[in-house]
Amino acid sequence: MFSIEHEFDATVITLVDDRSGALTEDITVCAFDDCVTVEQYDPRREDTIRITFTMEQIRDLAAALDLPEGVYRVRTAKAASPD
Numbered sequence: 001m002f003s004i005e006h007e008f009d010a011t012v013i014t015l016v017d018d019r020s021g022a023l024t025e026d027i028t029v030c031a032f033d034d035c036v037t038v039e040q041y042d043p044r045r046e047d048t049i050r051i052t053f054t055m056e057q058i059r060d061l062a063a064a065l066d067l068p069e070g071v072y073r074v075r076t077a078k079a080a081s082p083d
Contacts, residue, residue: 002015010030012029012030012031014028025041025042025043027039028040036053038051
C-alpha cells in the first residue's frame with residue numbers, strides 16, 4: 001500500500017509494509033526539484049536514515065532497473081546547435 005501527497009516543495013510518496021508477518025518501517029520518498037530523498041526509521045538506532053539522490057542518480061537508477069548485469073553510462077542527447 002502507498003500514499004501520494006503533493007506538498008509545497010515536494011511530492012511525498014509513503015510506502016507502507018502491509019503484508020502479514022514481520023513488518024518493516026514505512027519508507028518515505030520525497031521528490032524535490034533538485035533531488036530525491038528516501039527515508040526509513042531504524043528502531044535499532046532510534047533514528048531516521050536518509051539517502052539523497054541527485055536527479056542524475058535517479059535517472060541512472062530508473063535505467064538500471066531494466067538492464068542485465070554490467071557497467072553502463074547513460075548518454076544524454078546533445079543540444080542542437082543553431083543553423
